[in-house]
Amino acid sequence: MEKICVAVRVRPPTSTTQDSNNSNGNHWNVESNRISLHKPLGTPVPGASYAFDHVFDQNSNNSGVYELLTKDIILAAVEGFNGTAFAYGQTSSGKTYTMNGSENDPGIISLAVKDVFQNIEMATSREFLIRVSYMEIYNEEINDLFAPDNQKLQIHESLDRGVFVAGLREEIVNSAEQVLKLLESGEVNRHFGETNMNARSSRSHTIFRMVIESKGKNANSGELSNLDAIRVSVLNLVDLAGSERIVKTGAGGIRLKEGKHINKSLLVLGNVINKLSEGPKQRGHIPYRDSKLTRILQPALGGNAKTSIICTVAPEEVHVEESKGTLQFASRAKRITNCAQVNEILSDAALLKRQKLEIEELREKLQGSRSEVLEQEILKLRNDMLKYELEREKLAMELEEERKSHKERERCISEKQAKLDDFNSLVTSSDHDKRSAQDLKEESADKHYSRDSESFHTPSLKSDPNGFVAKRSNYSQPPEFSPVVDNFGNVADEDMWLKMNNGFTVDLDALQFTPARTTQSLTLNEESPDLSIEHYKEEIENLKRQLANAVGEKNELERSHANQLLLNNRLMEEISELQQESLLIRDVPKKLSESVGNCKDIYKDILSVMQSFVADEKSLTSKLLSTTSEIGVQLFSSLETQFFIAADGHNVSVSENSLVQKQGKVIFERLNETISSLVASQTITASEQKELALEDASATRKEEISNELDSIKESYHILENKFKLNNQLLEDCKERFCNLERECNILKEEKTSLFQKLTVSDKKLGLVNDQYEKISKDLNTETQRRKKLEEEITQFSKAFSHRQVSFRSFNNELKSRIENLRAPS
Numbered sequence: 022m023e024k025i026c027v028a029v030r031v032r033p034p035t036s037t038t039q040d041s042n043n044s045n046g047n048h049w050n051v052e053s054n055r056i057s058l059h060k061p062l063g064t065p066v067p068g069a070s071y072a073f074d075h076v077f078d079q080n081s082n083n084s085g086v087y088e089l090l091t092k093d094i095i096l097a098a099v100e101g102f103n104g105t106a107f108a109y110g111q112t113s114s115g116k117t118y119t120m121n122g123s124e125n126d127p128g129i130i131s132l133a134v135k136d137v138f139q140n141i142e143m144a145t146s147r148e149f150l151i152r153v154s155y156m157e158i159y160n161e162e163i164n165d166l167f168a169p170d171n172q173k174l175q176i177h178e179s180l181d182r183g184v185f186v187a188g189l190r191e192e193i194v195n196s197a198e199q200v201l202k203l204l205e206s207g208e209v210n211r212h213f214g215e216t217n218m219n220a221r222s223s224r225s226h227t228i229f230r231m232v233i234e235s236k237g238k239n240a241n242s243g244e245l246s247n248l249d250a251i252r253v254s255v256l257n258l259v260d261l262a263g264s265e266r267i268v269k270t271g272a273g274g275i276r277l278k279e280g281k282h283i284n285k286s287l288l289v290l291g292n293v294i295n296k297l298s299e300g301p302k303q304r305g306h307i308p309y310r311d312s313k314l315t316r317i318l319q320p321a322l323g324g325n326a327k328t329s330i331i332c333t334v335a336p337e338e339v340h341v342e343e344s345k346g347t348l349q350f351a352s353r354a355k356r357i358t359n360c361a362q363v364n365e366i367l368s369d370a371a372l373l374k375r376q377k378l379e380i381e382e383l384r385e386k387l388q389g390s391r392s393e394v395l396e397q398e399i400l401k402l403r404n405d406m407l408k409y410e411l412e413r414e415k416l417a418m419e420l421e422e423e424r425k426s427h428k429e430r431e432r433c434i435s436e437k438q439a440k441l442d443d444f445n446s447l448v449t450s451s452d453h454d455k456r457s458a459q460d461l462k463e464e465s466a467d468k469h470y471s472r473d474s475e476s477f478h479t480p481s482l483k484s485d486p487n488g489f490v491a492k493r494s495n496y497s498q499p500p501e502f503s504p505v506v507d508n509f510g511n512v513a514d515e516d517m518w519l520k521m522n523n524g525f526t527v528d529l530d531a532l533q534f535t536p537a538r539t540t541q542s543l544t545l546n547e548e549s550p551d552l553s554i555e556h557y558k559e560e561i562e563n564l565k566r567q568l569a570n571a572v573g574e575k576n577e578l579e580r581s582h583a584n585q586l587l588l589n590n591r592l593m594e595e596i597s598e599l600q601q602e603s604l605l606i607r608d609v610p611k612k613l614s615e616s617v618g619n620c621k622d623i624y625k626d627i628l629s630v631m632q633s634f635v636a637d638e639k640s641l642t643s644k645l646l647s648t649t650s651e652i653g654v655q656l657f658s659s660l661e662t663q664f665f666i667a668a669d670g671h672n673v674s675v676s677e678n679s680l681v682q683k684q685g686k687v688i689f690e691r692l693n694e695t696i697s698s699l700v701a702s703q704t705i706t707a708s709e710q711k712e713l714a715l716e717d718a719s720a721t722r723k724e725e726i727s728n729e730l731d732s733i734k735e736s737y738h739i740l741e742n743k744f745k746l747n748n749q750l751l752e753d754c755k756e757r758f759c760n761l762e763r764e765c766n767i768l769k770e771e772k773t774s775l776f777q778k779l780t781v782s783d784k785k786l787g788l789v790n791d792q793y794e795k796i797s798k799d800l801n802t803e804t805q806r807r808k809k810l811e812e813e814i815t816q817f818s819k820a821f822s823h824r825q826v827s828f829r830s831f832n833n834e835l836k837s838r839i840e841n842l843r844a845p846s
């Protein structure tokens with residue numbers, strides 16, 4: 022047995038609260054492992070001093086916290102002990118910072134992951150398998166952070182796995198880096214939200230889980246008991262959502278709903294811690310089942326695990342009340358003792374494990390049903406079992422009969438086969454005996470055997486006189502008929518024919534039997550010598566058909582026999598399954614009887630607690646309570662008896678039923694008596710009534726006033742907050758107005774300078790326009806001048822060509838005159 026390790030960590034004041042913290046109010050003082058509230062002048066506030074295993078002040082870092090609080094748990098987890106570390110505290114007190122850390126100050130989760138892998142590397146004598154999962158409990162629903170589609174997962178409980186979340190994705194990992202990457206991806210799916218208290222407030226409880234399995238490396242050679250065992254430990258690292266006062270967080274809508282769920286589950290956690298801190302005798306029923314969080318953390322709280330809790334505290338004076346609440350929670354948690362032990366599973370117990378699982382599944386299936394339904398189901402299963410047994414016996418008998426008739430048929434077939442063989446041998450020997458000189462005559466004729474001969478295709482006999490064909494053709498008497506081929510199985514194949522007949526090929530298809538044989542050595546024929554060969558043929562054909570039928574029948578029977586065997590095996594399997602199931606079911610009433618016993622104890626506890634609230638033992642309420650208690654206990658006892666009887670393996674007999682009925686009757690009478698006595702006690706005197714009425718009225722009034730006072734306080738807080746908010750808004754507005762005014766002036770200046778620039782540009786534009794018009798005019802004049810010049814050039818070129826023509830004719834004329842002149846006259 023060891024106590025839970027509890028530490029407190031005070032976070033540094035946040036930038037938004039730093040100013041208010043500087044105000045000279047009460048403050049927390051940390052000294053060694055003690056934290057106490059001090060007045061502004063340093064005197065301690067009475068009753069507000071707490072001691073823990075460790076107290077970390079504002080200057081602490083995550084690795085310091087890890088070293089002192091969590092490292093041992095991680096080492097133990099590698100050695101096979103379950104471990105849990107969780108952070109508890111009001112919203113914005115630094116839980117997520119402690120568990121997840123920051124870039125410069127890695128949190129407990131990443132330090133733990135790295136340490137696990139480092140320790141595994143050092144444990145060289147064992148081999149390890151690590152699985153990780155990451156879930157959140159958001160609005161009392163479990164979601165898988167590694168697989169966002171896995172929502173609303175259910176919690177189950179089994180003998181070997183304990184409490185577990187069904188359907189949660191588990192990743193097998195082999196390095197710290199891989200785990201940290203997975204965590205990063207899971208973090209994206211987590212629910213965060215902004216509140217007045219925390220810009221990034223966790224809206225869900227998260228549980229990061231590592232399952233560490235290990236086995237000795239030399240399992241086969243070493244001592245069986247130690248090395249063959251598999252160690253399985255579960256390490257939970259939990260970041261709880263913070264408790265919050267709705268007024269402070271300013272939550273509404275979704276945030277409000279989340280806040281309610283968070284507070285409710287933390288309240289249940291508080292209740293569980295309260296109960297556990299009371300010690301084993303006083304604690305009674307522990308309400309683990311009241312929330313998913315406590316259900317999952319059940320082994321960590323008073324169970325088989327090493328557990329540490331880090332309670333985070335916000336230093337600001339405004340949070341003093343919440344911080345006190347956290348410290349009280351921590352003080353109570355300190356009293357809890359756990360009993361951690363190495364979890365070892367023997368490998369040859371795997372079958373047993375599976376059976377336990379099946380029993381568990383069956384139990385779960387049956388849980389929630391009422392006892393009659395259970396009994397009916399048991400009866401139904403028993404009936405089914407009997408039915409199956411009967412059916413099995415019937416089938417076994419049928420099978421036996423089938424076997425017998427099968428043997429009979431086989432015997433018939435073998436007899437027929439023997440007959441047929443006899444017949445064949447008779448036919449063969451008779452053929453052999455009746456070889457005749459006719460063969461010799463045919464021998465010469467066969468020399469000239471022609472393949473064209475339509476009548477009789479018989480192979481050469483001379484080629485191999487001792488061969489099969491020759492022998493078969495060697496009739497002692499002149500045959501009128503060729504031998505009868507009884508069975509083509511005995512006839513040589515084509516190659517053989519060729520070998521035997523020196524290249525002569527016989528057409529087996531054309532082989533015919535000659536008609537009407539007169540002599541046969543067969544006994545049958547002796548009795549009826551006139552029997553024709555057709556008759557034999559027919560008989561042989563018949564026998565062959567019979568044989569084929571018999572063989573078919575035999576095959577069919579073999580098939581059905583195999584089917585029957587299969588069916589039989591299947592039935593045997595089903596029956597043994599059913600027998601196992603019925604054995605398991607037989608255990609159910611016993612378990613139910615146990616759980617009814619437990620319920621009875623819890624019920625008693627509840628009622629005794631309720632009675633302790635009633636001051637006057639003789640009051641009506643007290644009487645009512647004690648009667649209810651007795652009735653309830655009796656009811657539970659009858660249920661217990663019922664289940665006990667059922668667990669004994671009997672159906673509830675008539676006499677037992679009447680016993681239960683009697684008990685019911687007694688309960689009913691007791692109830693009637695109580696009601697009448699209650700009614701009687703109501704007739705009290707008028708003065709007593711008045712007194713009571715007055716007392717009631719004053720109590721009610723007092724309660725009303727106290728309620729009103731509470732609501733006024735609450736409204737005052739709300740108004741105060743609103744006032745602060747409005748002031749803040751006003752300040753913001755002023756600042757924004759100044760900013761806007763400044764921006765407006767700048768804009769005005771910009772506008773004037775732009776206007777000036779615009780005028781200058783206008784002037785420049787006018788000048789450019791003038792220049793443009795002038796250039797256009799010049800261009801027109803130039804164009805016209807150019808046109809004129811072109812016309813002149815045209816005229817000049819016309820005149821030039823005209824002159825060129827007249828010059829050429831003048832030249833010609835001149836040339837002819839010179840010719841004339843030169844010519845001798």
Ligand SMILES: Nc1ncnc2c1ncn2[C@@H]1O[C@H](COP(=O)(O)OP(=O)(O)OP(=O)(O)O)[C@@H](O)[C@H]1O
Nearest residue numbers: 032033112113114115116117118219222223262263
């Ligand atoms: N030890 C610390 N050193 C520096 N900053 C811290 C420390 N603890 C908390 N903070 C800062 O305080 C703020 C609130 O912390 P955090 O989000 O961890 O609170 P929480 O308890 O997880 O709140 P909630 O329950 O709303 O999720 C964050 O900005 C965080 O960085």
